[in-house]
Amino acid sequence: MEPEEPGEAGWGRPGGGQLGGRGLLELAVASGLAAWATWAVLLAPGFRRVPLRLQVPYQPSGPQQVANALALLRGRAGKTVDLGSGDGRLVVEAYKQGLRPAVGYELNPWLLCLSNYRAWKAGYHGKVSFLKKDLWKVNLSDCYNVIVFLAPSVKPPLAAKLLAELPDEARVVAGRFPFPSWTPSSTLGRGLEQVWAYDMKEVRRAARSGAGGSPG
Numbered sequence: 001m002e003p004e005e006p007g008e009a010g011w012g013r014p015g016g017g018q019l020g021g022r023g024l025l026e027l028a029v030a031s032g033l034a035a036w037a038t039w040a041v042l043l044a045p046g047f048r049r050v051p052l053r054l055q056v057p058y059q060p061s062g063p064q065q066v067a068n069a070l071a072l073l074r075g076r077a078g079k080t081v082d083l084g085s086g087d088g089r090l091v092v093e094a095y096k097q098g099l100r101p102a103v104g105y106e107l108n109p110w111l112l113c114l115s116n117y118r119a120w121k122a123g124y125h126g127k128v129s130f131l132k133k134d135l136w137k138v139n140l141s142d143c144y145n146v147i148v149f150l151a152p153s154v155k156p157p158l159a160a161k162l163l164a165e166l167p168d169e170a171r172v173v174a175g176r177f178p179f180p181s182w183t184p185s186s187t188l189g190r191g192l193e194q195v196w197a198y199d200m201k202e203v204r205r206a207a208r209s210g211a212g213g214s215p216g
Contacts, residue, residue, distance in 0.1 A: 058086050061149055066093050068189040069173045072197040078144025083135040088115025090147055095128045104130045105138055140165040149175040168201040
């Protein structure tokens with residue numbers, strides 16, 4: 001390794017030395033490999049059977065996002081589902097707040113394991129369900145509370161599926177990104193913590209009258 005110039009800032013090593021240019025390069029490569037390994041082992045398995053345009057990367061919801069989403073479902077009855085449930089935190093909290101049955105649909109086997117561990121740790125093992133199913137192939141006709149924390153790119157095809165399958169009494173809560181052509185019944189929070197609620201009866205009425213534009 002080449003010696004550093006006098007006064008040159010360097011990254012510290014645990015032993016008290018400094019990392020030069022080569023050391024920083026090695027650190028960057030190692031970090032990249034670690035990130036790739038995390039993707040390959042933990043996240044990629046759930047994407048292999050899903051078309052590229054419908055894939056959604058895993059991004060855990062923050063505590064306030066979870067609280068806001070469930071606040072818009074407070075007091076409601078009927079089956080509650082999280083489409084792309086990730087690590088299961090929304091499903092566990094939904095059950096905790098009385099939304100039952102509570103079900104999560106997730107393809108990634110590692111995230112399903114994490115979800116079941118979270119349920120066990122909360123004392124809800126066997127009371128909530130995490131199913132390894134493709135959300136695009138699940139029949140949602142018996143779902144009355146639907147939680148959607150998904151990327152904007154999948155919202156238009158998902159909107160068509162929800163319109164075709166959900167009962168009029170259903171409510172959809174979207175986090176992070178709204179459905180672009182739907183008018184929300186209510187909203188809560190700001191910025192990344194904002195969530196939107198859509199009542200399917202109103203969405204269908206707007207779609208029929210043309211006030212809501214195309215169903216997307």
